[in-house]
Amino acid sequence: MAAGSGGLKDATALVGIGQTPFAKRLPEDERALACRAVLAALDDAGIAPGEVDALASYTMEETDEVELAKACGFGDLTFFSKVGFGGGGSCATVAHLAAAITAGQASVGVAWRSRKRGSGPRPWTNTSVQLPTPAQWTRPYGLLRPADEIAMLTRRYLHEYGATRDHLFNVALACRNRANQNPAAIMYDRPLTREMYMTSRWISEPLCLFDNCLETDGALACVVVSAERARDCRRRPVYVHSAAQSLPAQHHGMVNYWNDDPLTGPAWSAARHLWKHSDLAPEDVDVAQIYDAFTPLVLLSLEGYGFCGRGEGGAFTEGGALEIGGLLPVNTGGGGLSEAYVHGFNLINEGVRQLRGSSTAQVPGASACLVTAGEGVPTSALLLRS
Amino acid sequence: MLRPVTDADGAPFWEYAAQGELRVQACAGCDEFRFPPRPCCPHCQSFESEWRPVSGRGRVWSYVVAHPPLLPDYAAQAPYNVVVVELDEAPRIRLVGNLVTGAGQPLGAFPPESIRIGARVRAVFHDGLPQWVPERS
Ligand SMILES: [Zn+2]
Numbered sequence: 122m123a124a125g126s127g128g129l130k131d132a133t134a135l136v137g138i139g140q141t142p143f144a145k146r147l148p149e150d151e152r153a154l155a156c157r158a159v160l161a162a163l164d165d166a167g168i169a170p171g172e173v174d175a176l177a178s179y180t181m182e183e184t185d186e187v188e189l190a191k192a193c194g195f196g197d198l199t200f201f202s203k204v205g206f207g208g209g210g211s212c213a214t215v216a217h218l219a220a221a222i223t224a225g226q227a228s229v230g231v232a233w234r235s236r237k238r239g240s241g242p243r244p245w246t247n248t249s250v251q252l253p254t255p256a257q258w259t260r261p262y263g264l265l266r267p268a269d270e271i272a273m274l275t276r277r278y279l280h281e282y283g284a285t286r287d288h289l290f291n292v293a294l295a296c297r298n299r300a301n302q303n304p305a306a307i308m309y310d311r312p313l314t315r316e317m318y319m320t321s322r323w324i325s326e327p328l329c330l331f332d333n334c335l336e337t338d339g340a341l342a343c344v345v346v347s348a349e350r351a352r353d354c355r356r357r358p359v360y361v362h363s364a365a366q367s368l369p370a371q372h373h374g375m376v377n378y379w380n381d382d383p384l385t386g387p388a389w390s391a392a393r394h395l396w397k398h399s400d401l402a403p404e405d406v407d408v409a410q411i412y413d414a415f416t417p418l419v420l421l422s423l424e425g426y427g428f429c430g431r432g433e434g435g436a437f438t439e440g441g442a443l444e445i446g447g448l449l450p451v452n453t454g455g456g457g458l459s460e461a462y463v464h465g466f467n468l469i470n471e472g473v474r475q476l477r478g479s480s481t482a483q484v485p486g487a488s489a490c491l492v493t494a495g496e497g498v499p500t501s502a503l504l505l506r507s
Numbered sequence: 508m509l510r511p512v513t514d515a516d517g518a519p520f521w522e523y524a525a526q527g528e529l530r531v532q533a534c535a536g537c538d539e540f541r542f543p544p545r546p547c548c549p550h551c552q553s554f555e556s557e558w559r560p561v562s563g564r565g566r567v568w569s570y571v572v573a574h575p576p577l578l579p580d581y582a583a584q585a586p587y588n589v590v591v592v593e594l595d596e597a598p599r600i601r602l603v604g605n606l607v608t609g610a611g612q613p614l615g616a617f618p619p620e621s622i623r624i625g626a627r628v629r630a631v632f633h634d635g636l637p638q639w640v641p642e643r644s
Contacts, residue, residue: 255543256512257511257512257513257514257517257521258511258517258543258602258603259603260509260511260512261508261509261510261511261636262589262603262604262605262636263573263577263581263584263587263589263605263614264571264573264589264603265573265577265578265581266577269571269573269589272571273569273570273571273589273591274569276569276570276571276624277568277569277591277624280569280624322574323572323574323586324574325571325572325573325574326571326572326573326574326586326619327571328571371549373543376603378568378569378591378601379542379543379601381599
C-alpha cells in the first residue's frame with residue numbers, strides 16, 4: 122500500500138528482534154546491554170548497522186540516541202523519538218517508527234529498552250526527589266510504590282465486581298507456566314502453586330509477592346522497516362497491522378481514582394483507536410502479550426481491549442482461559458511477572474516470536490497477536506499479524 | 508516521614524490544612540470542584556478559582572495495607588493502612604489519607620481488618636496533614 126493512503130495498516134513490519142540474557146544482576150552497564158540487544162536485533166534482520174536511520178525508545182531509558190548511534194555505527198539518523206510515561210511507552214516505540222517509515226521520514230528503525238532494575242536503584246526509594254504532582258497528595262501518607270497505587274485500584278475492583286485473589290492467581294500462574302517453558306525466563310525452573318501464592322508475603326494488600334513483576338537486568342530491541350523492504354529480509358515479516366497511543370480525557374496517571382470512572386483506564390481508549398484502524402476484532406486475536414507489572418492490570422486490560430465485558434476480567438481467567446489451549450493464551454514468554462520485567466519490551470519480542478512460529482510456548486497457527494504497554498499510565502498497543 | 512512537596516496550584520490546600528481546615532479547589536466560573544488542583548477548569552476553561560471549605564465528612568472508597576519493603580520511617584509503622592476517601596459534598600473528589608485511631612496516632616495503630624469500603628469517616632488534622640477517623644453513627 123502506498124505511503125499515506127492507508128494509514129499504518131500493514132505498511133511496516135518487524136523484521137528483527139534481539140535481547141541480552143535476563144538476570145537479577147548482569148555485570149555490564151545499561152549502555153553496553155543496549156548495544157548488545159540492538160546489534161543482535163539487526164543481525165536477526167540481516168541489516169547492517171550503517172543502514173539504521175531511525176531510533177525510538179521511552180522515558181527512563183538511560184542510554185541516549187547519541188551514545189547508541191555512535192557505539193553501534195549507525196548512519197545519519199533522520200528520526201528519533203522518546204515516548205513518555207515509562208512502561209506505557211513500550212508499544213509506542215514501534216508505532217512511532219512505523220509512522221515515520223510510512224511517512225517517508227526514515228527507512229530502517231530500531232526500538233530498544235535497556236534496564237538494570239534488578240541490581241540498580243528503584244525510583245520510589247528516592248526520598249529527596251518527589252514530583253510535586255501527584256506525589257504531594259499521596260507520598261506523605263505512605264502510598265509510596267507503584268504496587269501501593271495499583272493495590273488501591275485493585276481493592277476497589279475486587280469490591281465492585283466480586284473478583285477474587287484466585288483470579289489474580291490465575292494471571293500469575295499462566296505467566297509462570299509459560300516461563301517454565303522458556304529457558305530465557307528468570308523463572309524457567311521455578312513452578313508456582315496456589316498454595317505458594319496464597320501463603321506468600323504481602324507487598325500491599327490485596328497484592329502479594331506473586332502479584333508483582335520481577336526486578337530485572339536486561340535489554341531488548343527490535344527492527345522496523347517498510348513492508349516492501351521486509352520481503353527481502355532474512356526472517357518472515359511480522360506486520361504492524363494497527364497501533365495506538367492513549368492518554369484518555371481527565372487521566373491522572375497511576376492514581377486513576379481521581380478520574381470520574383477510575384476502573385476504566387487508558388486501555389479503553391487505546392482499544393477504541395486500535396480496533397477502529399484494524400481489519401480484526403478481539404475474537405480474531407490468537408494470543409496476547411498483556412502488560413503485567415501487576416496481575417490486576419491484566420484483568421483491567423482484558424476488559425479494556427474488549428475480550429470480555431466490564432467487570433468480567435476476573436471471571437474470564439477461569440477454566441485455564443489464559444493458558445496454552447485456552448480462550449486467550451497470554452504472556453507466552455512468561456511476561457513481566459515471570460520472564461523479565463524490562464518495561465514490557467519482552468512482550469513485543471514474544472509477539473514477534475509467536476507470529477514467526479518460534480515461541481517456546483507456541484500457539485499453533487497463531488496469526489494475530491495483541492501487545493499492550495503499561496496500563497494505569499498513558500499507554501500504547503500494537504496489533505501484529507503474520 | 509515525607510512532607511508534601513507542594514506546587515503553586517497545591518499550596519493553598521496545605522496552607523488551609525496547617526490551620527486545621529479542609530478546603531478543595533472549585534471553579535469560580537462554573538462551580539465545579541476539581542482535584543488535584545490545577546491552573547484552569549477542564550469544564551469551562553476559566554482561570555478563576557476559589558478554595559471552598561468542605562465538611563470533612565466522607566466515605567472510604569478503597570484502601571490498601573502496606574507492608575515492607577518501605578522507606579524506613581514508614582517500615583517502622585508497617586503494616587499500615589492507606590485509604591482513599593470520597594467527600595460527602597463532592598463524591599468524585601477522592602483524597603488519599605490514613606485512617607487513624609486519633610490525630611497523630613501511629614499509622615499502624617488502626618486495625619486493618621476493621622476497615623470497610625463505604626465506611627463513614629471524618630477529617631482530623633495533625634502536623635498540617637488531614638487524617639481520617641471513623642465517624643460515630
Ligand atoms: Zn469551570
